[in-house]
Each structure stands twice: as C-alpha cells, then as structure tokens.
Amino acid sequence: xxxxxxxxxxxxxxxxxxxxxxxxxxxxxxxxxxxxxxxxxxxxxxxxxxxxxxxxxxxxxxxxxxxxxxxxxxxxxxxxxxxxxxxxxxxxxxxxxxxxxxxxxxxxxxxxxxxxxxxxxxxxxxxxxxxxxxxxxxxxxxxxxxxxxxxxxxxxxxxxxxxxxxxxxxxxxxxxxxxxxxxxxxxxxxxxxxxxxxxxxxxxxxxxxxxxxxxxxxxxxxxxxxxxxxxxxxxxxxxxxxxxxxxxxxxxxxxxxxxxxxxxxxxxxxxxxxxxxxxxxxxxxxxxxxxxxxxxxxxxxxxxxxxxxxxxxxxx
Ligand code: HEC
Numbered sequence: 497x498x499x500x501x502x503x504x505x506x507x508x509x510x511x512x513x514x515x516x517x518x519x520x521x522x523x524x525x526x527x528x529x530x531x532x533x534x535x536x537x538x539x540x541x542x543x544x545x546x547x548x549x550x551x552x553x554x555x556x557x558x559x560x561x562x563x564x565x566x567x568x569x570x571x572x573x574x575x576x577x578x579x580x581x582x583x584x585x586x587x588x589x590x591x592x593x594x595x596x597x598x599x600x601x602x603x604x605x606x607x608x609x610x611x612x613x614x615x616x617x618x619x620x621x622x623x624x625x626x627x628x629x630x631x632x633x634x635x636x637x638x639x640x641x642x643x644x645x646x647x648x649x650x651x652x653x654x655x656x657x658x659x660x661x662x663x664x665x666x667x668x669x670x671x672x673x674x675x676x677x678x679x680x681x682x683x684x685x686x687x688x689x690x691x692x693x694x695x696x697x698x699x700x701x702x703x704x705x706x707x708x709x710x711x712x713x714x715x716x717x718x719x720x721x722x723x724x725x726x727x728x729x730x731x732x733x734x735x736x737x738x739x740x741x742x743x744x745x746x747x748x749x750x751x752x753x754x755x756x757x758x759x760x761x762x763x764x765x766x767x768x769x770x771x772x773x774x775x776x777x778x779x780x781x782x783x784x785x786x787x788x789x790x791x792x793x794x795x796x797x798x799x800x801x802x803x804x805x806x807x808x809x810x811x812x
Pocket of ligand 1: 516656660661662663664665666691692693694696757758759762765776777778779780786789790793
C-alpha cells in the first residue's frame, strides 16, 4: 500500500499518495488507498453517481448490508432515505459534476458521509489482502529460493538492476516500507513512491484533448484542447484542482513538481484478462506494450527530429 503522502526534507521529495498526481494523499482517512477509492463513484467518466450518499443508499439495498452493519456499526441502517432516492441515484452526474443531490437531514447526511468513509476503508482493506495481492509470482518464488530464472529472465533481471537502472525508481529490493510484518511488507513493490517526469508524449487518442467544444449541457471539459498540458503532481500541489492540499507549505513547492507523475508499481504489469488483450501503459496510456515501454526508455534521450516526436515509438 502507498504510504500517506509526505514531504521528505532531506530528499526534497514527496513520497506516497495514490493516483498519477498523488492527490489521494491519505491525510484525511490515514489511507491513500481508501481515499483513492472515493474517486470513481462520483466521477462523471467513471461510475457517475450524482451524490456520494448514493453509495450508502446502494449499500443499504445490497445483499451485504447486514454484514456491513455488523462490521461498521448501525449508521447505514438508521438513514431515512427520501422517496425519490432510487430515481436520484439512477441519474448520472453531468460532465460538469453537477447532478441531483439526495435530500437528507443533517444527521443523515453525516451518517451517509461516515458510511462513505467506512466503505472506502473496507475497499482499502480488501486491496491490501492476499485475495488481491497474493505475492505468489514466479519472481516471489525465486526470491524465496523456490524457483530458478531462465537464462533470459536472469538477463532481464540483471539489466533491470544494472545497466538500465530501472530499480533506481522501481525498487526491486526489499526496501519498501518493511515493517517486518507480512509478506506484502517484505516483498519488493517495484516503486519508490516518488514521482518523475519521463518526458512521455501526450496521448492525443484521449477524448479529453478533443473536448474543447460545449457538450449537450453547454459544458466545455477542456477549453485548451490540444494545448492542454498535464502538470501531474505539480497541478495537484498548486491547489488549483479543487483537491485540498493537506499542508499549505507544499503549495510553494508545486512548480518543482510540474510534469511529474507517480512511479507506479510494476507488479503484475504484464497481467491481462486474455492473451490478445492490448494493455495501455503509463498514466495516459500512450504506450501499448512492454516492448514499446522499453524502447521508449531506451531512446527517449536520443535527439529526435521534432519535439514531442510522434515517432517516438520508432527508432530515431
Ligand atoms: C526516474 C525514475 C524511473 C526510472 C529510472 C524508470 N522508471 Fe519506469 N516509470 C517511472 C514513472 C514515473 C512511471 C509512470 C509514468 C507515467 O505514468 O506517465 C513509470 C512507468 C513504467 C511502466 C508502466 C507501468 C504501467 O502500469 O503503466 C513500466 C512498464 C516501466 N516504468 C518500466 C521501467 C523499466 C523497464 C525501466 C528501466 C529501463 C524503468 N521503468 C525505469 C519512473 C521510472
């Protein structure tokens, strides 16, 4: 699990948080994973619920409502839902993030907020469980001395830790927040929880770059169109994104983190639902295979004919 976002004054670097821009800091719920899980339910391009209280409403109608109450207490059961709750919660939020809100008493609103936090902490607990992270790969067996690498795997491992320097960011040692506890603490997570700017090109296949015209509700998602630049961690730290920055002294550091993106784990990075499934790598999905990823790292510092070379996937 990612640590709660913090600034290390010696390293002059941020560690932890979730999302490419680290904005799920974990400061409020003391869990970055829990705060990340609170993003999708009301995100207009993900689950699109109009109100976070709709999550509590759906939970109260779900098969496991009784189990939830058993673990988290009676708040969920005591909420008085308005008669139009089902209708309201079935109305997707617009791209301007405005949708109908459930009409709740102050007490019930507080209960629904508490349930939303409990729901998030439950997801984080599940994500941290062996059911999601089994740490049962061949690599784990190799570290435990129970498997041997083929010559090619051995070669890749040496390159990763040696000449290619991948493990300077994607730590392959047992150094990730080891607390001497579970296997998950001891096994390498292939991230150092910092951020870097790799110089990745924009992915113009993302619809967002083309949403510079009003939609049917008159909402313009991206007034800058193709000129939009994703400042990543810097954008979050600047406080301009609507996500609260937990420590005001961080705001002045924002420009130093412009363009930086969190180093993701490389665990299960080649896992896919079926062999022919095409994956998208990097936060913007620009690269489509591990071969492209390696080729990008191999050639990204080479001089290309144009800035932001569209042929970066080829040798230049
Ligand atoms: C300077 C730190 C750094 C180094 C060195 C580095 N990476 Fe990364 N890596 C990152 C960051 C940051 C990202 C995320 C970039 C993004 O999302 O745009 C990333 C993303 C990736 C991804 C995509 C993961 C995903 O789920 O999309 C792969 C695969 C990867 N790196 C492999 C490597 C390999 C192989 C090497 C060595 C050749 C390497 N990295 C060296 C920082 C680094």
